[in-house]
Each structure stands twice: as C-alpha cells, then as structure tokens.
Amino acid sequence: MTRTPKRALLLFACAVSIGTIATAQKKNEKKDSSKPVAPPVQLIYTAVPKHLTATSTEALYSKDVLKSPVTSVKSTLTGRMAGLYTYQASGQPGADGASVSLRGQDPLVIIDGVVANLSIFNLEDVESVTLQKDALSTAMLGVRGSNGALLITTRKGKPQTQSISFTAQTSFQSSLGFPKVLGAYDYATLYNEASLNDGLPLRYTQADLDAYKNGTDPLGHPDVNWRNEVLKNSSRFDRYTLNASGGNGFARYYVSLEHVNQTGFFVTSDINKYNTNNQFKSYVIRSNVDINVTKSLSGGIYLLGRILSGAEPGSGTGNILSALVNTPNNAYPVYNPTGTFGGTNLFQNNILAQTIASGYRLNYKRDMLANFYLKQKLDGITPGLWAQVKTAFNATLSEDNNRSKSFAVFQAITTTTPVTYNQYGVNGTQANGNGIAYQGRSNYTEISVGYDRAFGKHGVNALVLANSDNTVNGGDLPYTVSGISGRAAYNFNEKYVAEAAFGYNGSNRYPPQGDFKRAFFPAAGLAWNVDKEQFLAQQKFISRLKVYGSFGKTGWDDPGYFSYYQRFFDASSVYFGTSAGTQTAITEQPLANPKIDFEKANKFNAGVDAAFLNNRLTFSVEYFNNKYFDLLQIRGRSSSIIGNSYPRENIGINRYTGSEFKLGWQEKTAKGFQFFALFNASVLRTKVIYMDEVFRPHYWMQRTGWAVGQTFGYVAEGLFQSQDEINRSATTVGYTPQPGDIKYKDLNKDGVIDQLDEKAIGRKYQPLIFFGLSLGAEYKGFDFSALIQGVTNRDVYVGGSSIWAFQNNGFGQAYENNLNRWTPATAATATYPRLNIGSNGNNHAQSSFWLRNGDYVRLKQIELGYSVPQKWLARIKLDNIRLFARGYNLFTIASKELDDRDPEVISAFSYPMQRLINFGLNIKL
Structure with a gap:
C-alpha cells in the first residue's frame, strides 16, 4: 500500500536534485558570482546581528543538533539551552520525542517562518534552532506569542562547488528503569501475609509455597519472568542520510533524503510471516532552492515530504505493558505441554500470545510541506527597502490499519487423569479494518515590507507584514489566524539600541468584531553595547558587554471550538409514552461564553551578555518576570444544580519568574589542541495569583498562592506502630486503621482525617532548577564531546499499580519495594505500609x-570521532571521512527512593527510556 508514495518521493527527490544541480552548473558556466542572496524573512524577524537587538534569544546549531541519535529535533535540545526544560515520558519508537517547556510554557514551533506542528524529520536538515523567549522577540506573533517560540531554520544552499554528504549510522538500544518484580515464591508468601492482614483465608498452602520455591511443578505452580519472555535485551536503530548542496550567484540548492528504521523490544516468532514487533520507519525528503530571477528579484521553493510508518502487535503496545504490570509470575505457564498458550479464567490474555499471536497493527503518516517566496529589492525607491511575498501549504494524513486477531488460552486441570484443559477464547478470528486517524491541511500567506539602512552613525531596521494562517483539521470548520505585525529598531553607532514591535491579529473562533476578533500586543526594548564606549576602547580584557531589557504584552489563542455559541448534542434514544418507537434526545452542553477572549501576559526581561579574554570566556545572565492573566478556567464555585457544565472564562492569573545563567570557556593552543566547556542553569518559580476556587475553610487547603500545578494531599507522619498509637490518633473517615498503615497529620485538630486535612505537599517553596554542561575537545583529527544534564527540586508521584502490590482487583503484580513492608519485625526499618489485597482507601x-x-x-x-587526514583523502578525491561512536542516556544518578525506576519514565505502564550505543560513518565529497 505504501510503495507508490515511497517511490514517488524517491523519484521526486532525484528529479529535484538533478534538475537543480544541472541548472546551477549551467549558470556557473555563464556567470561566476560569489554574492549570496539574502535568506527569506521569517515570521519572527531574526536577520539582524545579535548585538543590535534587545530581544532575548538563544541559538543551537547543526553541529550540536546532530550529536544526539534521536528522531525528534526536540529531544536534541535537552540540557543545551538555558530556559528550556525537557521531559521524555516514553521511549517508544516513533513516539519518543521529548516534551519541551520554555520558561514554563509550551512554545510554538516555527519552521522556516511558518507555524508547523512537526518535530520528526531529518536532523541534518537543521541549520539552527532558536529560542524566542521574551515579549519583544515574539511580539509579531500577536495572539500566538505568550508561550515563546522554537524557531527551526533549515539548511540552504550556498554559492560554492557542489558538496555531497552521506551518513550511515546504527544504534543498539536497551531499556532503562524497569521495576523489579517478585518471583512466584516471594509473591505467594507476601500474598498470604496480605490476606491475613485483611482477615481473609490464605490463598496458598505450604505445599504451594514449596512447589513455587523448588520449581517442582511448572505447570500447576509456574514462575514466569514475563519480561524475559516477551522483551528483548536490545533492539536496533538505523539511519541513512544523503544530502547535496551547492550553487552559484544565480541558484543555490540543498536537497536531502533520509531513511530511519527503529525497532522495538518485543520478541517475534518465525510462525508469523509478518512483523509483530514495535517498529518505526521514516522516509524524509527535502529540497530547498533559492534563485536570483534578476539582480533585484529573488525567490525560493522549499519542499518537505515525509512518510512515517509504525507497527506494533495486534493487541497494542499499551495493553502488553499493562499486562506486564497486572500479571504476577505465578498466574499461568507460558505454554502447556500440548504446545498451547497457558492461561486461566482470570488471565485470558497470555502475554506472549498478545505479543506474537495477536496479529499486527500499522499506522501510516504522510506529510507534505511547500514553502514559496519572492523578494524584490526596492533600492530604486530608496536603498535598503525591499518587499516580499510568501505562501506555504501543508497537508497531513494519518491512517490506521488493524490486522489483529484473537487467540485462545488453555488452563490445565491437573486433578483429572489424564490432564484436561479448559479453553478460553477462540483462535484465529481476524480483524481487517482501516480508517483515517486524522487528517488536516493548512495554507499560509504573508506580505511583508522591510527597510535596513545605515546613515553614518545611525542605523535603522524595520519590518511590517500582514499574514493569514488557515488550518483545517478533519471535519472541523477552518481555524484562521490573521492580522498585521511589525518591528522597528534604531541604533546609534552600534552602541545604543532602541527597538519596538507589535502584533495586531486574532482568530475566527471568538465573538466577531467585524469578521474577526483581534487585539493589539506591543513590546519595546533597549540595549547598550558597553564595550563600544570610548572609555573601554583601550582595554583588551572585555571582548563584548551588552546590557539589555524588554517589556511587552503578549497573547495566546485558546478559544476552543466556537465556544461562544450555545451547542446542542444528540443524546441516547428515549421512549415516549407507550410507543415502541424511540426518539433522539437533545442535550445542551456546555454553557456558551459569549465574552470569551484571548489569554494574555505581561512580560519583563533583563539581561547581561559578556565575553572576555578575546572571546575565550563568555557569560550571560537573564531575569524574567511574566504575569499571565485572563487565563481560561472553569469556575471552582460552579454548581451542578443547573444541570449543565460551566464554560471556561478569562479569570485566571499566574506568575512565572526566574533566572538563566550561561558560562563558557573555549581555548585553542598553538599546537592545534582546542577545547570548550559551556554550562547553563535555569531557575523557575511559578505562583497562582488567582483562581476561582471552591470554598475551602482553611488557608492550607487553598490553591491560590502556591506553585502552578502544585500537588496537594495528606501529610504522612510515618506508619502506625501499635494499636495504642492508633487509639490516641485522629480517626479516619470510612476506614479502620491497623498497625502498619500510614498515619496522617490532623491539620485542623478536629480528631478526624478527611479532606479538610489536605494541603500542599512536596518541596513547595523551592524553585525548579535544571542545568546542562557541554564539554568538547579536538586534536589532530580526533574530537570528543559530552553532555551532562539534570534537574533538582523536582518531586514525582509514584503511586499506582506499578509500585503498589496486589492491585488489579487483588490479582496484580508485586515488586521488590514491597519486601520492605511493615511487619512487627520490620517496624523500625519499613518503607512500605502493611500489605493488603487490592485498593486501600487509607494507604x-x-x-x-x-x-x-x-x-x-x-x-x-x-x-x-575521528576524521581521516585530508592528505590521505586527496588521492581518492574525497573531502572528508569521519568515523564516530556515541552513547546516549549512558548513566544516571537518581534518588534511591525511585527503586531503580528511571526518573523521567516512572510508570511501568509507559514504554521505558532507551540507552543507545551508536556507531556511524560520514563521507563528504
């Protein structure tokens, strides 16, 4: 089914590459010009020297992006940029991209000046990734500027001889952070103990325990380490990339083709003619072409095609991981002596059968992006004036194919002679279905006019643009953001910089003011390049010293789906009278909000950027204070008595403050040895200024005033050690404690533990601190780099079936941390409450x-890495051969409180984090 689009992409890549190269070479024969054309102006105007702007920005370039053997560009940013916090909650192939937070917000992703929800593509296509942090840098985004922006710029051709690069690399992956489960004997022993604690009869006899301990009856008393049965120790991740670039004064091109093949860690079987493992494949093609139509008119065509395909067992990856959590080692044998899958009435989903005998599921994603621009210099009117038109198109489609099938399991009845089997389920019922998971398209149009000129000591830079971004998802009505925006900057002798920007835009999903609801979002900033002052002209210690700051108002567009209209939905059919006929009921939900508005933020930013000792020592520090207001929230005092749901209203206020630090050193010796070290750290504090809370009688229960997303709960005071201690303590509503249960603090001193005793818990007063340290060195063809990153003042909640024993209605798994449970003998050292079967309302x-x-x-x-000396390559006409080896997620120091779980992927229901050992070869000619 996918052969046609793959072949079309490959043919398209070859055609574009050959045609572009031929055109460039033909022009080279007629004209030799080394003057490059200016790149297209992007939505956020960045083509200005950093010392001539007051914005807060930070860039990461392709050399560092390529150091991480991952598929998502977001994952390459971990630990490398101040203010950007990343969190990877899954290691599943094709879905392992890290989520990113910029100063506490989810930033907008912009690719070559156009908003795009893409992060998985050829990393070699990335020229740079730029963070736009403050109001001034994102003001032109208007209603999409409050969260900051992550600006991805792709590689463009340069006027130079053609360069071709091929990279092949392979990685070996292994999983991190699995919770350690108990063997059958320990499980059964603890289960009996939990039964006694709950006043239940023992489930396992001494004979059962002996059989589990000695392994004498694998059919009736199995002990199966299910992770060893269904999971591999390692898997593969292969990537192949080919790109070419070059051009002349007339045309420049960059074209690339990439293939990625990443496999999962499920075992497979030769009985299948199809793959049942997790697998992710991608085929990505890019063509960026810039041309000079005339001396004053230039243009470009940027194309991206992407095919992603995913596969998994028919039962689904999530269901298999869930079964590993909820199935104890003694539940049933893998196979019966007859060769059938083992199982019971309670456990009818044999985990190995789920993995290799449930068929398969496929997903195909197809994306096409096209970006066109024309830029006209208007020096005939006045030098430095230009105008540009840009348009972009994006189409995406995701299709699911379900080829899952059923299987039967058999439970041996060992009390009969010969042994008989009870069958549960049926074999071979095949599902054959497909459907569109989602589809969408968007088109973007922009017209801009810019001016960039110096008058002696005076420099002026300005830009005004009008744009419209129209998106359609599935069957929804179009979502359109449109308006105008602009920026102007003035500098005197490159010492003093004054800058202002604005966005005036809005979308079509609010109560209209005319055709659209729009708002004005301004920002302004100042910068002082102190190093250019006359009193520092003779010193050699300071290489760069800039002081800058900005303030502005930004917006965020989160309207919902025309929520200002009162909407009605079909409900279930109902009977009227005595008729057998039915009628469809109509429900009204939720209430409309005709006054819904944009969310907004007032942002202040100030910083110092400096370099010393001929740029060997670099230092920067920034402080920000962002107040987010008119946040859309549902009122806490809403009442269900009206029979409907309350709408979101613009009532919330939050504050985010913090600081960011960067300190770096780079050195190159006379003998060619060079090295660098770059440290960054970020401090983030959040606070809820206002939210419409439900009535809470005590101050410690209130959410207002605490951190955004603060965890609330009971304050544990250890474990009850005796019945006497229980008798002297507050009672628990609806529960009778026993020794070994968790004891909670009675905050309001009423003698009862209930919801009035819940308060903020964890390190509630300490800011989140995250950091990264990059190191590197080069000498005589050898190069080395390393990245260390981390976070502190971070709390994680570890409750649930992947840490509590005997969940899943009492039939779930148990773990090594449960061995540290409270008993009279372990009372002094216990770190886990007394054992019980199933859920425990108190513990x-x-x-x-x-x-x-x-x-x-x-x-x-x-x-x-090692680069082969150029003198050896000249004979075979190659520019460079580089061999490299990489490690990713190699070593982690984390709290022992997590019981060897990975600090990012805590839950055993999630696909674990992966450690990668990567080897590669890059050839350039």
Whole structure:
C-alpha cells in the first residue's frame, strides 16, 4: 500500500536534485558570482546581528543538533539551552520525542517562518534552532506569542562547488528503569501475609509455597519472568542520510533524503510471516532552492515530504505493558505441554500470545510541506527597502490499519487423569479494518515590507507584514489566524539600541468584531553595547558587554471550538409514552461564553551578555518576570444544580519568574589542541495569583498562592506502630486503621482525617532548577564531546499499580519495594505500609508518603570521532571521512527512593527510556 508514495518521493527527490544541480552548473558556466542572496524573512524577524537587538534569544546549531541519535529535533535540545526544560515520558519508537517547556510554557514551533506542528524529520536538515523567549522577540506573533517560540531554520544552499554528504549510522538500544518484580515464591508468601492482614483465608498452602520455591511443578505452580519472555535485551536503530548542496550567484540548492528504521523490544516468532514487533520507519525528503530571477528579484521553493510508518502487535503496545504490570509470575505457564498458550479464567490474555499471536497493527503518516517566496529589492525607491511575498501549504494524513486477531488460552486441570484443559477464547478470528486517524491541511500567506539602512552613525531596521494562517483539521470548520505585525529598531553607532514591535491579529473562533476578533500586543526594548564606549576602547580584557531589557504584552489563542455559541448534542434514544418507537434526545452542553477572549501576559526581561579574554570566556545572565492573566478556567464555585457544565472564562492569573545563567570557556593552543566547556542553569518559580476556587475553610487547603500545578494531599507522619498509637490518633473517615498503615497529620485538630486535612505537599517553596554542561575537545583529527544534564527540586508521584502490590482487583503484580513492608519485625526499618489485597482507601490516598525525590543527573550524550587526514583523502578525491561512536542516556544518578525506576519514565505502564550505543560513518565529497 505504501510503495507508490515511497517511490514517488524517491523519484521526486532525484528529479529535484538533478534538475537543480544541472541548472546551477549551467549558470556557473555563464556567470561566476560569489554574492549570496539574502535568506527569506521569517515570521519572527531574526536577520539582524545579535548585538543590535534587545530581544532575548538563544541559538543551537547543526553541529550540536546532530550529536544526539534521536528522531525528534526536540529531544536534541535537552540540557543545551538555558530556559528550556525537557521531559521524555516514553521511549517508544516513533513516539519518543521529548516534551519541551520554555520558561514554563509550551512554545510554538516555527519552521522556516511558518507555524508547523512537526518535530520528526531529518536532523541534518537543521541549520539552527532558536529560542524566542521574551515579549519583544515574539511580539509579531500577536495572539500566538505568550508561550515563546522554537524557531527551526533549515539548511540552504550556498554559492560554492557542489558538496555531497552521506551518513550511515546504527544504534543498539536497551531499556532503562524497569521495576523489579517478585518471583512466584516471594509473591505467594507476601500474598498470604496480605490476606491475613485483611482477615481473609490464605490463598496458598505450604505445599504451594514449596512447589513455587523448588520449581517442582511448572505447570500447576509456574514462575514466569514475563519480561524475559516477551522483551528483548536490545533492539536496533538505523539511519541513512544523503544530502547535496551547492550553487552559484544565480541558484543555490540543498536537497536531502533520509531513511530511519527503529525497532522495538518485543520478541517475534518465525510462525508469523509478518512483523509483530514495535517498529518505526521514516522516509524524509527535502529540497530547498533559492534563485536570483534578476539582480533585484529573488525567490525560493522549499519542499518537505515525509512518510512515517509504525507497527506494533495486534493487541497494542499499551495493553502488553499493562499486562506486564497486572500479571504476577505465578498466574499461568507460558505454554502447556500440548504446545498451547497457558492461561486461566482470570488471565485470558497470555502475554506472549498478545505479543506474537495477536496479529499486527500499522499506522501510516504522510506529510507534505511547500514553502514559496519572492523578494524584490526596492533600492530604486530608496536603498535598503525591499518587499516580499510568501505562501506555504501543508497537508497531513494519518491512517490506521488493524490486522489483529484473537487467540485462545488453555488452563490445565491437573486433578483429572489424564490432564484436561479448559479453553478460553477462540483462535484465529481476524480483524481487517482501516480508517483515517486524522487528517488536516493548512495554507499560509504573508506580505511583508522591510527597510535596513545605515546613515553614518545611525542605523535603522524595520519590518511590517500582514499574514493569514488557515488550518483545517478533519471535519472541523477552518481555524484562521490573521492580522498585521511589525518591528522597528534604531541604533546609534552600534552602541545604543532602541527597538519596538507589535502584533495586531486574532482568530475566527471568538465573538466577531467585524469578521474577526483581534487585539493589539506591543513590546519595546533597549540595549547598550558597553564595550563600544570610548572609555573601554583601550582595554583588551572585555571582548563584548551588552546590557539589555524588554517589556511587552503578549497573547495566546485558546478559544476552543466556537465556544461562544450555545451547542446542542444528540443524546441516547428515549421512549415516549407507550410507543415502541424511540426518539433522539437533545442535550445542551456546555454553557456558551459569549465574552470569551484571548489569554494574555505581561512580560519583563533583563539581561547581561559578556565575553572576555578575546572571546575565550563568555557569560550571560537573564531575569524574567511574566504575569499571565485572563487565563481560561472553569469556575471552582460552579454548581451542578443547573444541570449543565460551566464554560471556561478569562479569570485566571499566574506568575512565572526566574533566572538563566550561561558560562563558557573555549581555548585553542598553538599546537592545534582546542577545547570548550559551556554550562547553563535555569531557575523557575511559578505562583497562582488567582483562581476561582471552591470554598475551602482553611488557608492550607487553598490553591491560590502556591506553585502552578502544585500537588496537594495528606501529610504522612510515618506508619502506625501499635494499636495504642492508633487509639490516641485522629480517626479516619470510612476506614479502620491497623498497625502498619500510614498515619496522617490532623491539620485542623478536629480528631478526624478527611479532606479538610489536605494541603500542599512536596518541596513547595523551592524553585525548579535544571542545568546542562557541554564539554568538547579536538586534536589532530580526533574530537570528543559530552553532555551532562539534570534537574533538582523536582518531586514525582509514584503511586499506582506499578509500585503498589496486589492491585488489579487483588490479582496484580508485586515488586521488590514491597519486601520492605511493615511487619512487627520490620517496624523500625519499613518503607512500605502493611500489605493488603487490592485498593486501600487509607494507604493509597494521595499523600506525601508517595511523593518522592525526582532529582537526577544524567550523562545524556558522549561522542568520540575521528576524521581521516585530508592528505590521505586527496588521492581518492574525497573531502572528508569521519568515523564516530556515541552513547546516549549512558548513566544516571537518581534518588534511591525511585527503586531503580528511571526518573523521567516512572510508570511501568509507559514504554521505558532507551540507552543507545551508536556507531556511524560520514563521507563528504
């Protein structure tokens, strides 16, 4: 089914590459010009020297992006940029991209000046990734500027001889952070103990325990390590990339083709003619062409085609991971002596059968992006004036194919002679279905006019643009953001900079003011390049010193789907009278909000950027204070008595403050040895200024005034040690405690533990601190780099079936941390409450007992490379051959409170984080 689009992409790549190269070479024969054409102006105007702007920005370039053997460009940013916090919650192939947070917000992703929800593509296509942090840098985004922006600029051709690069690399992956489960004997022993604690009869006899311990009856008393049965120790990740670039004064081109093949860790079987493992494949093609139509008119065509395909077992990856959590080692044997899959009435989904005998599922994603621009210099009117037109198109489609099938399991009845089997389920019922998971398209149009000129000591830079971004998702009505925006900057002798920007735009999903609802979002900033002052002209210590600051108002567009209209939905059919006929009921939900508006933020930013000792020592520090207001929230005092849901209203206020630091050193000796070290750290504080809370009688229960997303629960005071201690303590509503249960603090001193005793828990007064340290060195063809990143003052909640024993209605798994349970003999050292079967309303309540230290330091990446000397390559006409080896997620220092779980992927229901050992070869000619 996918052969046609893959072949079309490959043919398209070849055609564009050959045609572009031929055109460039033909023009080279007629004209030799080394003057490059200016790149297209992007939505956020960045083509200005950094010392001539007051904005807060930070860039990461392709050399560092390529050091991480990952598929998502977001994952390459971990630990490398101040203010950007990343969190990877899954290691699943094709879905392992890290989520990113810029100063506490989810930034907008912009690719070559156009908003795009893409992060998985050829990393070699990335020229740079720029963070736009403050109001001044994002003001031109208007209603999409409050969260900051992550600006991805792709590689463009240069007027130079054609260069071709081929990279082949392979990685070996292994999983991190699995919780350690108990063997059958320990499981059964603890289960009996839990039964006694709950006043239930023992489930296992001494004969059962002996059989589990000695392994004498694998059919009736199995002990199966299910992770060893269904998971591989390692898997593969292969990537192949080919790109070419070059051009002349007339045309410049960059074209690339990439293929990625990443496999998962599920075992497979030769009985299948199809793959049942997790697998992710991608085919990505890019063509960026810039041309000079005339001396004053230039243009470009940027194309991206992407095919992603994913595969997994028919039962689904999530269901298999869930079964590993909810199935104890003694549930059933893998196979019966007859060769059938083992199972019971309670456990009818044999995990190995789920993995290799449930068929398969496929997903195909297809994306096409096209970006066109024309730029006309208007020096005939006045030098430095230009105008540009840009348009972009994006189409995306995701299709699911379901080829899953059923299987049967058999339970041996060992009390009969011969042994008989009970069958549960049926074999071979095949599902054959496909459907569109989602589809969408967008088109973007922009017209801009810019001016860039110097008058002696005076420099002027200005830009005004009008744009419209129209998006359609599935069957929804179009979502359109449109308006105008602009920027103007003045500098005197490159010492003093004054800058202002604005966005005046809005979308079509608010109560209209005319055709659209729009708003004005201004920002302004000042910068002072102190190093250019006359009193520092003779000194050699300071290489660069800039002081800058900005303030502005930004917006965020989160309207919902025409929520200012009162909407009605079909409900279930109902009977009227005595008729057998039915009628469809109509429900009204939720209430409309005709006054819904944009969310907004007032942002202040100030910083110092400096370099010393001929740019060997670099230092920067920034402080920001962002107040987010008119946040859309549902009122806490809403009442269900009206029979409907309350709408979101612009009532919330939050504040985000913090600081960012960067310190770097780079050195190159006379003998050619060079090295660098760059440290960054970020401090983030958040606070809820206002939210419409439900009535809470005590101050400690209130959410206002605490951190955004603050965890609330009971304050644990250890474990009850005796019945006498229980008798002297507050009672618990609806529960009778026993020794070994968690004891909670009675905050209001009323003698009862209830919701009035819940308060903020964890390290509530300490800011989140995250950091990264990049190191590197080069000498005589050898190069080395490493990245260490981490976070502190981070709490994680560890409750649930992947840490509590005997969940899943009492039939779930148990773990090594459960061995540290409370008993009279272990009372002094116990770190886990007394055991019980199933859910426990007291011990499993949300409390500080289950809130753990989530701090960690990780050796995120390390790389060693060797470039073959040029003198050896000249004979075979190659520019460069580089061999490299990389490690990713190599080593982690985390709290022992996490019981060896990975600090980012805590839950066993999630696909684990992967450690990668990567080897590669790059050839350039």
